[in-house]
Structure formats: C-alpha cells, structure tokens
Amino acid sequence: MIKVPGLLPFILIAAMQTFCSCDHKPPTPEQNQMVRLAKLVIDSTQLESYKAALKEEIEASVRLEPGVLTLYAVAEKNNPTHITILEIYADTNAYKAHLQTPHFIKYKTDTKEMVQSLELVETTPLIPGMKIK
Amino acid sequence: MIKVPGLLPFILIAAMQTFCSCDHKPPTPEQNQMVRLAKLVIDSTQLESYKAALKEEIEASVRLEPGVLTLYAVAEKNNPTHITILEIYADTNAYKAHLQTPHFIKYKTDTKEMVQSLELVETTPLIPGMKIK
Numbered sequence: 501m502i503k504v505p506g507l508l509p510f511i512l513i514a515a516m517q518t519f520c521s522c523d524h525k526p527p528t529p530e531q532n533q534m535v536r537l538a539k540l541v542i543d544s545t546q547l548e549s550y551k552a553a554l555k556e557e558i559e560a561s562v563r564l565e566p567g568v569l570t571l572y573a574v575a576e577k578n579n580p581t582h583i584t585i586l587e588i589y590a591d592t593n594a595y596k597a598h599l600q601t602p603h604f605i606k607y608k609t610d611t612k613e614m615v616q617s618l619e620l621v622e623t624t625p626l627i628p629g630m631k632i633k
Numbered sequence: 634m635i636k637v638p639g640l641l642p643f644i645l646i647a648a649m650q651t652f653c654s655c656d657h658k659p660p661t662p663e664q665n666q667m668v669r670l671a672k673l674v675i676d677s678t679q680l681e682s683y684k685a686a687l688k689e690e691i692e693a694s695v696r697l698e699p700g701v702l703t704l705y706a707v708a709e710k711n712n713p714t715h716i717t718i719l720e721i722y723a724d725t726n727a728y729k730a731h732l733q734t735p736h737f738i739k740y741k742t743d744t745k746e747m748v749q750s751l752e753l754v755e756t757t758p759l760i761p762g763m764k765i766k
Contacts, residue, residue, distance in 0.1 A: 535707055537707065537709075537717060551759060554759060555759055555760060558759070558760060558763075559760070562763075562766075566766075568766075569765055569766045570763060570764065570765040570766065571763075572705075572719060572758070572763050572765075573758070573759035573760065573763075574668055574670065574719075574756035574757065574758050574759065575756060575757050575759065576670075576754050576755070576756055577754075577755040577756060577757060578754075578755070580757075583759075584670060584756070586705060586707075586719050588765060621709050621710075621711075622709070622710040622711070623707035623708060623709055623710060623717070624707065624708050624710060624713075625705070625706065625707050626684060626687060626688055626691070626706035626707065626708065626716075627688060627691060627692070627706065630691075630695075630703060630704075630705050630706075630765070631703065631764070631765045632702055632703040632705075632721060632763070632764045632765050633695075633699075633701075633702045633703065
C-alpha cells in the first residue's frame with residue numbers, strides 16, 4: 501500500500517471538480533424571474549365587471565410593486581370570456597408579497613363569483629429579460 | 634312657412650352632431666396594435682433545435698423590425714413541448730411586413746417538420762400599451 505496523505509486533499513478536490521462540472525455562476529436577476537400564464541374563464545354575465553376589477557388590480561400592482569414586472573392580460577376575440585394573463589414577477593418573494601397586498605386581496609374577493617375556472621401554468625421564458633417596446 | 638336659409642347649415646350641423654354622438658377620436662397607436670397568442674406543440678425529439686431556431690428568429694425580429702414590439706415566448710414547465718408566444722405588432726402592416734422578412738421565412742422553413750400543431754389566437758389587450766419593466 502502506498503501512502504500519499506499529502507496528495508489526498510488535492511485528489512479529492514480534483515475529483516469533486518470533475519464530478520460537479522455544472523456551471524456555478526449565480527443566477528442573474530432575470531433568471532430569478534417567475535413567469536407564469538394564468539388562464540381564466542369568466543362568467544359571461546359578469547364579464548365587464550370582471551374586466552374592470554382586473555384592470556384596477558393590474559394598474560395598482562404595476563404602479564405600487566417594483567417586483568411585479570408585468571401583468572399582460574388579453575381576451576380572446578372569438579371567446580371574450582377566455583382571459584390569459586402573462587405574469588412576470590422579479591422573483592418568488594415578489595410574488596408572495598403581491599399576494600398580501602390590499603389591491604390583490606380586494607380583486608380576489610370581489611371577483612370570486614365571477615371566475616368560472618382558473619389554471620395557473622408555470623413557465624420558463626425562452627429569452628429571459630425580453631421586453632415590450 | 635318661415636324662411637331661415639341663413640340658419641339652415643347650422644341646424645343641419647347641430648342635428649348631425651346630435652345624431653352622430655359616437656366617439657370619433659382617431660385610434661391611438663396603442664389601439665392599432667395587433668396582439669396575439671401563438672400556441673404551439675413541438676416534436677419532443679426536436680425541441681432543442683426548435684427552441685434555438687425560435688430564439689434566433691425572435692432576436693432578429695425584435696432587433697431589426699421596429700413594428701415587432703415583442704415576441705415573448707414561454708415553455709410550460711410541466712409540458713416543455715408546449716410553447717406559447719405573446720406576439721405584439723405595432724399594427725397589421727407591421728405584421729404583414731414581418732411575414733416577408735428573411736429571418737421569419739428561414740424560421741418557418743427550418744421548423745416546418747418540428748411543429749406538431751400551431752394555433753393562432755387573436756386577442757384584445759385589457760390595457761393597451763402595457764409594458765414589461
């Protein structure tokens with residue numbers, strides 16, 4: 501048996517570096533973003549009320565919360581009760597803080613009976629940091 | 634019969650203004666925007682090639698075409714072959730011009746066999762002019 505106690509730490513470090521070949525750069529702010537599609541179907545008899553409540557909530561969120569990067573809501577032309585929202589938060593903490601704001605809680609309460617279905621789809625952006633001109 | 638020829642034009646104009654009480658303000662640039670959701674399903678064996686082609690096409694479009702305001706593409710975390718793109722064009726002419734660009738034609742040609750389905754959903758934005766911070 502050959503004794504190489506002086507080399508052992510170096511061998512171990514080299515082995516660990518080989519094994520753990522993943523990229524250890526810390527994530528950029530854009531890579532921390534939480535990007536989601538919210539897909540909603542609204543009661544057609546309450547659509548205008550719903551849209552007014554959503555508009556108010558989005559405008560307050562974008563104005564008051566630096567971590568809400570966008571809430572881009574669209575209604576399908578052929579199915580106006582089908583709403584999709586592209587939601588971008590700076591990170592999960594910004595999203596958690598958003599859920600506690602008075603304007604979000606008011607929106608959730610006021611629209612509870614208007615929303616027939618809500619699907620939240622977590623996504624990965626193809627180009628993090630993409631903007632709207 | 635009372636003759637009021639001098640007043641007649643004014644009466645007619647007033648009547649027309651009353652009758653035509655609709656809002657005749659010309660649309661703002663934001664109201665001319667074309668906003669769409671493209672929903673794609675990609676062949677899983679060609680997903681990485683597809684994403685590379687889409688990324689190249691989006692980066693060229695946004696850089697070279699002032700009328701392409703965004704092409705924000707996301708992949709669903711639980712269904713990575715399901716891609717949604719929020720497409721915003723300044724107006725329909727900007728969209729028509731986009732279809733004729735070499736980078737769009739290259740993308741369409743190169744990805745033809747990768748795309749299993751494509752649904753184009755025309756939409757109305759809730760807040761035209763909404764940005765991404």
